[in-house]
Amino acid sequence: MGDYIYFIVAQTGTRPARFFKFLTKKPYNHVSLSGDMELSEMYSFCRTYRPFPLPATFNKEVVGQGTLGQYQDIPCEIYRISVSPEQKEAYNKLITHFAQHRNVYSYNLLGLLAVYFNIEWKRENSFVCSQFVAYIMDKIGIHLDKAFSLYTPDDFRNFPGADLIYSGELNTFYYTRKAKLYT
Template sequence: MNRDYEIYVLLTDTGTLFTKTIKLFTRDPLNHASLAFDSNLNEVYSFGRKNPNNPFFAGFVKEDVRADFFEQTTCALYKCTISQHAYQSIRTQISVMEQNRDQYKYNLLGMFGVMFNIEMKREYAYFCSQFVASVFEQGGVNLVNKSPLLVTPGDLVNTPLLELVYHGKLHNYTGCQQRQAAATFRTA
């Protein structure tokens, strides 16, 4: 029996200097993309800061969206329904990246390539929206009709494969999810 799975794309704006700089070029209100395996945002992955205080030390990360770094973050959460095969492929890709996390770097050069519409592929290196588009594509789901090397968070907003679940302050969403889980636990 083939059953459909839900997977999520989280777009955020943390308001950092780096994000503001990216926004100058993309003109997109949300400039960071992450992949989540659950609507509670307990398993969120991306390419970004390994240390919230240092934007230059970046690579593959499992993000804690409840951390202080995300306190003032604006977000949009999108849901994508995919096949079991695609879901398993994406899960496997993330597992391999987690096991080899030290190999992966942030593709800053590739991000500059996007500004000039030049594909800059680097082995074991991604920028956030390239990462999201790549894992979906390798899983057999083309979110955007362009190379993952050129995908921006704004491109992800415009794909018909993603359904908006929430838009607003991230801490309002994650706090709401925690309260719902606590209420469910108390009534069970």
């Protein structure tokens, strides 16, 4: 069994997410990363406090808590990409770095417009969810088809080398996997 990293592409139901869904006409408008299939640790750039879209920065997301605990129905697709042990180690180091230095990072609010208009604009220490995921992939040596600052959540649905392992409701996947671990 090899090492994997997981992309979780989801639609939470928040007002901004519903607006982006209307604007982009895409089924999913958020992407997170996880280093394990149980999704015990998911990371992304997103709101820090559930009731408010801002402030937002690098955050650990937990199914059933925060924004992910606000909605019973979170449509998602989960993709798995095979990585080498060295790439997995690099992934873990980058996640640790972001976690330890999250106060220097911010949500790339202006970058949302740049992504929407397909304008490459890299802002230091500032990401939207999809830019963060693409940035991590690039830094661990996974080839990107375009600049990380141009990635949208929908791009991860066709990411080279990624296999769809689940399509459905996030809570169902998470709690079913968790139940299997403890039975």
